[in-house]
Amino acid sequence: MDYSKSGNPKGARRAPRGPDHARKGGPKSTTPPRETKEELLARMKAAAKKDPKA
Secondary structure (H helix, E strand, O other), rough: OOOHOOOOOOOOOOOOOOOOOOOOOOOOOOOOOOOHHHHHHHHHHHHHOOOOOO
8 A cells, every 4th residue: 555645635845824924115114112121121120020929
């Protein structure tokens, strides 16, 4: 019996991702600005004061 012909068909290995993937002149993805260490500590301290149970 030829077991290579059984089961689901294999998917396309080098299929393009879509019409707008990495298109020339397309909008660039931007990363959100990172918060500084001082902003992070202030946010954590504010959250600790807000919830005394934790």
